[in-house]
Amino acid sequence: MAIIDKIPVVGIYGGTFDPIHYGHLRIAEELLDIIGLSRVIFVPSGAPRLRAVPEASKHHRSEMVRLAIQGNSLFSLDEREINRPGMSTTVESLREYRSEWGRNAVLIFIVGIDAFRKINQWHHWRELFDLCHIIVVPRPGYLSVDDHQNLPEEIRTELIARCVLDAKDLKLQTHGAIYTAQTSLLEISATQIRSLISMGRSIRYLLPENVSDYIKINHLYAGKT
Numbered sequence: 475m476a477i478i479d480k481i482p483v484v485g486i487y488g489g490t491f492d493p494i495h496y497g498h499l500r501i502a503e504e505l506l507d508i509i510g511l512s513r514v515i516f517v518p519s520g521a522p523r524l525r526a527v528p529e530a531s532k533h534h535r536s537e538m539v540r541l542a543i544q545g546n547s548l549f550s551l552d553e554r555e556i557n558r559p560g561m562s563t564t565v566e567s568l569r570e571y572r573s574e575w576g577r578n579a580v581l582i583f584i585v586g587i588d589a590f591r592k593i594n595q596w597h598h599w600r601e602l603f604d605l606c607h608i609i610v611v612p613r614p615g616y617l618s619v620d621d622h623q624n625l626p627e628e629i630r631t632e633l634i635a636r637c638v639l640d641a642k643d644l645k646l647q648t649h650g651a652i653y654t655a656q657t658s659l660l661e662i663s664a665t666q667i668r669s670l671i672s673m674g675r676s677i678r679y680l681l682p683e684n685v686s687d688y689i690k691i692n693h694l695y696a697g698k699t
């Protein structure tokens with residue numbers, strides 16, 4: 475198949491972003507380069523199905539993403555999940571993206587290795603491969619995706635069938651592949667940031683200054699563990 479040229483290659487980065495931090499932003503920036511993404515869309519989740527209710531409201535989490543991506547014309551915020559009533563599922567958003575971008579667009583969902591290891595718990599998870607590619611990014615403290623032995627069997631099967639070793643191969647088809655990107659290992663998490671705030675400690679240099687100002691002004695995360 476010929477390389478699909480001049481068509482959008484869209485990175486979709488879902489998360490609770492409670493709050494967004496430099497781990498998310500740097501990974502997205504590196505993927506613009508490594509994959510040649512046309513853009514990255516940040517999609518804050520509404521009410522997540524599989525994890526605890528986020529500490530900050532949908533509105534605050536979304537505003538923090540808006541502030542964090544200011545000034546980067548290749549990053550955008552999509553509020554569809556926070557505006558959707560009820561539980562939010564990734565597959566629902568991907569179905570919408572596919573119909574909005576058309577069948578020729580290359581859609582790539584970005585996920586950290588911690589989330590990928592549990593992807594078989596996501597609603598209609600196998601349908602994701604009919605809608606998009608998946609890029610798995612490493613995180614410190616988590617086994618690499620190459621460590622197949624420790625992956626749930628059904629994820630391992632999909633990984634073996636779908637993995638591509640060259641980022642260029644993601645542009646040979648519009649969906650259905652899994653690629654492990656060699657992005658930087660950044661030991662930053664929203665949990666760590668929330669915990670530092672609750673202890674009254676500095677969060678400087680872990681996230682953009684305008685986001686940390688927003689957290690301060692709105693008294694987010696203070697007094698909680």
Ligand code: ATP
Binds near residue numbers: 489492498586588662
């Ligand atoms: P929490 O600590 O509250 O679980 P988080 O820091 O993992 O939050 P999320 O918003 O839950 O942030 O993450 C959204 C996506 O970004 C997930 O796929 C997650 O694996 C990935 N991610 C988060 N932080 C990093 C990081 N430092 N490096 C690579 N991927 C990351």
